């Protein structure tokens with residue numbers, strides 16, 4: 001039986017420091033904390049900065065039609081994307097920060113007959129093929145393209161502003177206490193779970209949520225997180241925005257964000273190395289300039305790298321450890337953590353408060369590997 005952690009039941013239970021401890025303050029840990037607080041659950045959010053955190057590094061695409069998940073996870077990803085407009089409104093109401101959201105649709109651009117064939121073969125019922133003339137109308141800066149698959153409703157969110165809004169909300173939220181510190185270990189018991197910080201401090205809650213991104217496997221006692229590995233992604237930014245739409249090419253993507261364009265990305269297994277490399281940046285630039293050649297005459301303003309928390313099937317772990325239900329996983333969101341953060345928060349809050357789940361989580365079971 002999953003532990004019930006309503007305020008009434010835990011009030012006065014002196015050994016509990018709080019109702020829920022969330023480990024990790026990236027987009028997942030923040031969204032989980034906010035969702036729990038919205039249900040009146042008392043949260044202690046424990047986090048410590050790590051170089052290469054994925055959430056600020058990400059491109060912010062909401063691309064379930066392109067980064068396609070298998071089986072019911074695809075439906076989940078679409079729902080995650082469609083959760084965003086209301087989420088952005090909610091954040092604006094609560095923080096005064098309007099997070100930029102681009103829902104103009106995503107273009108998958110073709111430059112060869114083989115490319116056209118591939119895109120048409122994998123088309124979803126919701127996608128529409130644009131021939132070269134139509135595409136020119138959509139995006140005049142793609143004159144060399146033969147056409148594009150148009151994924152309406154997909155787009156991008158400015159994940160940097162999203163983090164700012166989530167942090168502001170957490171800071172002003174009476175149910176959330178923030179603690180700056182690294183978590184060394186976690187020890188689940190029958191109806192509670194204890195964490196030990198690097199400082200030696202121990203905290204106990206009815207439930208602990210592991211949202212530690214690519215570092216989840218380093219937390220001793222979080223036994224199922226061993227399958228989460230870091231995958232480095234390098235990105236660059238350009239000082240102009242020739243496109244309005246997010247566009248994928250054969251080897252990368254570009255994302256307009258305010259007055260700049262973000263281009264990505266590599267997917268490298270280099271453990272926790274967060275440096276950028278000349279070859280990685282070159283590859284990303286080549287992919288971006290293949291999509292939109294006019295970018296070649298624009299200045300690249302920055303290059304950076306982040307560590308995606310990757311699982312073997314690239315799907316997240318969302319749910320309790322079946323052997324120790326007081327230990328819950330919300331990690332391993334791989335390439336789509338920004339997309340899935342608000343819905344992951346909702347689902348963890350459903351689990352903790354024993355509310356009916358809006359989605360079947362069996363594909364995301366933490367013990368599936």
Ligand SMILES: Cc1cc2nc3c(=O)[nH]c(=O)nc-3n(C[C@H](O)[C@H](O)[C@H](O)COP(=O)(O)OP(=O)(O)OC[C@H]3O[C@@H](n4cnc5c(N)ncnc54)[C@H](O)[C@@H]3O)c2cc1C
Pocket residue numbers: 023024025026027028029046047048049050052053054055056057058059060061062181182183184211212213214215216219232233234235264265305306307308309330331332333334335336337338339340
């Ligand atoms: C280059 C790149 C491009 C991407 N593009 C997209 C995209 O377009 N769309 C999309 O949806 N997703 C994208 N992603 C993926 C997305 O960024 C991640 O899936 C998501 O940010 C993961 O969030 P997280 O909170 O789990 O991890 P993180 O953001 O890494 O946060 C984890 C936090 O936990 C903290 N922490 C770790 N260990 C401990 C500990 N022991 N104690 C205390 N704190 C700890 C870390 O310091 C960090 O603050 C991209 C990722 C990268 C790297």
